[in-house]
Amino acid sequence: MNTIAIIGGGASGLMAALFAARSGATVTLYEHNTAVGKKILASGNGRCNIINTTASHEDYAGNDPHFVTYALKQMGFHYFEKLCLSIGLILDVKDDGRCYPLSNEAKSVLIALKSAVTEAGVTIHTDDAVTAISKDTNGFTVTSTAHKHRYDKVLISTGSEAAPQLGATGDGYAFARAFGHEIIPTYPSLVQLHLSSKNAPKMAGVKTVAEVTLFVNGKKETTATGDILFASYGISGLAILDISQRASFALLHKQRVSLSLNLLPQFDTQTLTNTLDILFTSVPSQSVHTALCGLIPAKIATYLLEDATIALSTPVSTLNPKEVKKIAHLIAEWKFDVTDTHGFKHAEVSGGGVSTAQVNNKTMESKLVEGLYFAGEVLDIVGKRGGYNFNFAWASGMIAGKEMAK
Numbered sequence: 001m002n003t004i005a006i007i008g009g010g011a012s013g014l015m016a017a018l019f020a021a022r023s024g025a026t027v028t029l030y031e032h033n034t035a036v037g038k039k040i041l042a043s044g045n046g047r048c049n050i051i052n053t054t055a056s057h058e059d060y061a062g063n064d065p066h067f068v069t070y071a072l073k074q075m076g077f078h079y080f081e082k083l084c085l086s087i088g089l090i091l092d093v094k095d096d097g098r099c100y101p102l103s104n105e106a107k108s109v110l111i112a113l114k115s116a117v118t119e120a121g122v123t124i125h126t127d128d129a130v131t132a133i134s135k136d137t138n139g140f141t142v143t144s145t146a147h148k149h150r151y152d153k154v155l156i157s158t159g160s161e162a163a164p165q166l167g168a169t170g171d172g173y174a175f176a177r178a179f180g181h182e183i184i185p186t187y188p189s190l191v192q193l194h195l196s197s198k199n200a201p202k203m204a205g206v207k208t209v210a211e212v213t214l215f216v217n218g219k220k221e222t223t224a225t226g227d228i229l230f231a232s233y234g235i236s237g238l239a240i241l242d243i244s245q246r247a248s249f250a251l252l253h254k255q256r257v258s259l260s261l262n263l264l265p266q267f268d269t270q271t272l273t274n275t276l277d278i279l280f281t282s283v284p285s286q287s288v289h290t291a292l293c294g295l296i297p298a299k300i301a302t303y304l305l306e307d308a309t310i311a312l313s314t315p316v317s318t319l320n321p322k323e324v325k326k327i328a329h330l331i332a333e334w335k336f337d338v339t340d341t342h343g344f345k346h347a348e349v350s351g352g353g354v355s356t357a358q359v360n361n362k363t364m365e366s367k368l369v370e371g372l373y374f375a376g377e378v379l380d381i382v383g384k385r386g387g388y389n390f391n392f393a394w395a396s397g398m399i400a401g402k403e404m405a406k
């Protein structure tokens with residue numbers, strides 16, 4: 001019977017523990033927080049977007065996004081749904097493929113998983129940080145703050161550096177590096193962005209819907225539509241999180257990053273011009289700022305006009321066609337330079353990590369060290385928003401757990 005140490009009691013570690021123990025291995029799980037699954041509890045605004053029914057390699061970034069394909073196939077949605085039922089969890093599947101626990105509470109995911117893991121006989125050491133892992137001819141020695149034990153196999157499921165306030169450490173990278181593994185440089189993802197604009201902080205707190213286009217070195221890279229929220233440091237909102245992986249990756253590589261906001265994405269250029277004409281003709285004596293407040297949030301109108309160098313008090317009847325064109329242009333393509341991300345502390349996930357080139361995607365075992373396994377976000381795989389990150393954590397954890405028990 002294999003003895004297994006699992007380092008990290010997050011999504012991937014708990015799933016691996018469940019499958020390894022159910023397959024007959026003796027499993028010990030180490031978690032440095034006082035409880036397992038802190039990120040599960042915090043996920044999806046407390047609702048846990050647990051999986052996505054449509055996940056494929058296209059939803060992931062990393063040096064080799066195809067690395068996820070085998071794992072996602074092994075844990076297809078229907079398999080996962082059955083697994084959830086077997087541990088007492090019923091899913092609510094949304095039209096766009098996102099799934100949540102029917103209870104709408106992330107807590108129920110953790111309660112079900114913890115109960116299944118405990119019932120399977122896993123020994124859980126909480127408040128016990130692993131500080132070193134070594135290997136000799138007798139197997140692995142795992143040293144933690146409270147223990148030092150030998151194991152046949154070890155899984156590194158320590159997650160990434162994102163959200164250190166929830167226990168993220170980045171320790172897994174150091175353990176992997178010590179065994180000769182390459183670490184692809186890490187960067188925050190699903191994260192807010194810093195803008196160089198002097199006006200963005202003045203709009204802090206203003207929320208609207210926009211189409212956001214990301215440019216890298218002046219070239220259009222990607223687009224997302226959804227909420228945006230100006231903040232003291234720059235900009236956040238779901239549309240910003242959706243473009244943040246590419247923005248953060250480009251910043252890491254010292255590329256020039258900018259974004260453009262289309263504040264009325266439902267209008268094409270002609271419709272926007274016509275709408276401005278109709279609006280300005282119907283209220284000729286109004287100031288341009290007052291008139292624009294009928295179209296876009298008031299504070300945004302203030303700073304958009306400032307960027308257009310048009311006085312707020314200008315009566316719309318006195319605007320010349322060039323000025324109207326300028327306003328239309330800024331509403332459709334208001335550009336901002338991106339200087340930084342809001343950092344790992346505010347990021348949901350991290351890109352980069354243990355190079356997947358040195359890990360077998362069918363077993364999650366290291367190609368360099370027999371008996372050493374990896375799962376979840378510690379690997380150089382990062383998903384989009386929408387349940388994709390848990391999706392890969394569950395799937396890779398399941399494969400590692402099954403394989404380690406063999």
Ligand SMILES: Cc1cc2nc3c(=O)[nH]c(=O)nc-3n(C[C@H](O)[C@H](O)[C@H](O)COP(=O)(O)OP(=O)(O)OC[C@H]3O[C@@H](n4cnc5c(N)ncnc54)[C@H](O)[C@@H]3O)c2cc1C
Binds near residue numbers: 007037128130162
């Ligand atoms: C606020 C927030 C919301 C999110 N919402 C969603 C969502 O709705 N859907 C989604 O798909 N993804 C979401 N994510 C991302 C998701 O939580 C992660 O991708 C996922 O948890 C990764 O699982 P993991 O097992 O690899 O790492 P983790 O879940 O981070 O687990 C790693 C564990 O290892 C422990 N650890 C680290 N170092 C050591 C050590 N030296 N010794 C012992 N233990 C250690 C950590 O404390 C942690 O418990 C969210 C993330 C955040 C921060």
